[in-house]
Amino acid sequence: MGAVAFGAHRPSVLAAEYPSTWVAMPVVAGGMHAAPAVSGGTIPTVSDGAIIETWISDRPVVRDAGEGIASARNDDILFGCLEVDEDNDLQAATHRAYCRLFDRIDRLGYPHLLRVWNYFPRINAEVDGLERYRRFSVGRHDAFIAKGRVIGSKDVPAACALGSRTGPLVIYFFAARRAGQPVENPRQTSAYCYPAQYGPRSPTFSRALLTRTGDRPLLFLSGTASIIGHETVHIGDAALQAAETVANIGAVIKQAALDETDAGISLLLKAYLRDPAYQPMIEQHLARSFGNQAKVVYLQADICRADLLLEIEGVRLHTSLMAATV
Numbered sequence: 021m022g023a024v025a026f027g028a029h030r031p032s033v034l035a036a037e038y039p040s041t042w043v044a045m046p047v048v049a050g051g052m053h054a055a056p057a058v059s060g061g062t063i064p065t066v067s068d069g070a071i072i073e074t075w076i077s078d079r080p081v082v083r084d085a086g087e088g089i090a091s092a093r094n095d096d097i098l099f100g101c102l103e104v105d106e107d108n109d110l111q112a113a114t115h116r117a118y119c120r121l122f123d124r125i126d127r128l129g130y131p132h133l134l135r136v137w138n139y140f141p142r143i144n145a146e147v148d149g150l151e152r153y154r155r156f157s158v159g160r161h162d163a164f165i166a167k168g169r170v171i172g173s174k175d176v177p178a179a180c181a182l183g184s185r186t187g188p189l190v191i192y193f194f195a196a197r198r199a200g201q202p203v204e205n206p207r208q209t210s211a212y213c214y215p216a217q218y219g220p221r222s223p224t225f226s227r228a229l230l231t232r233t234g235d236r237p238l239l240f241l242s243g244t245a246s247i248i249g250h251e252t253v254h255i256g257d258a259a260l261q262a263a264e265t266v267a268n269i270g271a272v273i274k275q276a277a278l279d280e281t282d283a284g285i286s287l288l289l290k291a292y293l294r295d296p297a298y299q300p301m302i303e304q305h306l307a308r309s310f311g312n313q314a315k316v317v318y319l320q321a322d323i324c325r326a327d328l329l330l331e332i333e334g335v336r337l338h339t340s341l342m343a344a345t346v
């Protein structure tokens with residue numbers, strides 16, 4: 021369905037035949053483990069020092085590139101990606117990008133946004149008195165409203181928003197013919213209810229979103245960090261932030277009420293670190309909580325709050341949904 025490269029340089033292997041994009045984000049570790057899914061799942065493979073996250077469908081796909089959005093869809097689900105020039109106004113560019121995205125998925129009949137990944141440079145930089153992440157949040161929020169989405173419980177996808185090194189605003193996403201089930205975290209305020217101290221418009225995402233592929237559950241986990249209620253906790257302490265983040269991931273998974281006794285579960289995760297030196301420490305925390313279920317790619321990135329040192333997102337799926345590794 022599509023491929024997304026993460027690395028300091030754009031790898032040469034990305035083909036034009038399928039939706040693909042590149043995020044300028046250095047790889048710290050991980051990647052050879054691999055594994056994707058049929059209609060949802062990922063195979064991280066390594067090429068030119070980049071990680072390639074690959075999404076595979078077990079059914080035929082139709083590809084096209086309307087309105088600047090490359091997409092591939094099967095009967096149930098649509099993968100799409102777009103690269104957007106900021107044109108000196110991130111907020112307006114984000115608004116336009118999301119309006120275009122909604123127009124596209126509405127027209128093709130996949131109106132339910134399940135999961136969105138957002139990347140852009142200088143995420144913590146302030147422009148005219150407002151942090152760029154918050155400008156992004158305003159543009160996104162207003163586009164949800166403009167395109168008739170109901171913010172709060174209903175039309176909120178799982179998401180993440182991270183700072184890349186350079187390049188355009190890169191967005192990739194899954195949308196579906198049928199709605200998924202948003203999941204919140206009882207330890208955290210829902211992001212769409214954050215108070216105004218985090219920006220003039222709340223971020224539009226759920227903590228996780230549950231969908232099905234074949235007859236198996238597929239849980240998209242949003243970017244998860246060291247936040248309790250709406251406040252960052254353990255400011256300045258990466259080890260405690262890692263422990264709290266892992267506890268939050270555990271809480272969201274528990275909230276999704278999936279079969280925890282199932283032996284064939286994998287967690288395909290991306291961990292974003294402000295400092296590569298955190299990698300062994302985070303690996304320990306993930307191993308302690310999830311054992312060998314967790315397959316993790318570590319990337320160096322800026323996090324959307326200046327006081328967050330790390331963030332983790334990914335997908336929880338049955339191992340049978342992962343294609344064989346090459």
Ligand code: 3EB
Pocket residue numbers: 138179180181211223224225242243244245247324325
């Ligand atoms: C948080 O919990 C940390 O703006 O799309 C996590 C996941 C975060 C998604 C987004 C932001 C986003 O608020 C930041």
